[in-house]
Amino acid sequence: MNFLDHENPKNRKFVIDKIFHPLDVHFDTNSLSAWLSYYYSVHVKGAPEKTESAKKNDLSKFVHFFQSEVGHDLVDNWTPAVSKQFQKNLCKTISDKTGKPYKATSINRT
Numbered sequence: 001m002n003f004l005d006h007e008n009p010k011n012r013k014f015v016i017d018k019i020f021h022p023l024d025v026h027f028d029t030n031s032l033s034a035w036l037s038y039y040y041s042v043h044v045k046g047a048p049e050k051t052e053s054a055k056k057n058d059l060s061k062f063v064h065f066f067q068s069e070v071g072h073d074l075v076d077n078w079t080p081a082v083s084k085q086f087q088k089n090l091c092k093t094i095s096d097k098t099g100k101p102y103k104a105t106s107i108n109r110t
Contacts, residue, residue: 032075033063058109062086 027034036059044055065086070077090107094100 030075031073032066032078033073035075036063054109061090065089 027038029035040056040059044052046052047055066078066082067073069085070082087107090102093102095102095106
């Protein structure tokens with residue numbers, strides 16, 4: 001899974017150096033997308049298929065929301081207010097799967 005916008009030069013690719021040290025992470029620490037990709041690879045990948053898919057979709061929605069609302073990918077601008085606005089936005093969003101607004105359980109999961 002890769003949330004990085006390859007057209008944005010500020011979003012450099014990152015790698016996890018597993019040879020020298022398992023926690024030696026090299027990526028653009030200013031990029032929210034890079035942090036979320038790292039989170040996904042460490043904490044989500046390998047979970048049950050439906051869990052992994054749901055979390056992948058949640059993270060993808062948030063990255064798209066953040067970039068469209070904030071206008072860039074700098075992690076320093078991720079505030080509690082941005083997260084709350086994302087949740088409010090989800091309340092108004094119609095699910096592609098059901099054709100109905102998202103339920104509170106889905107919104108609070110994010």
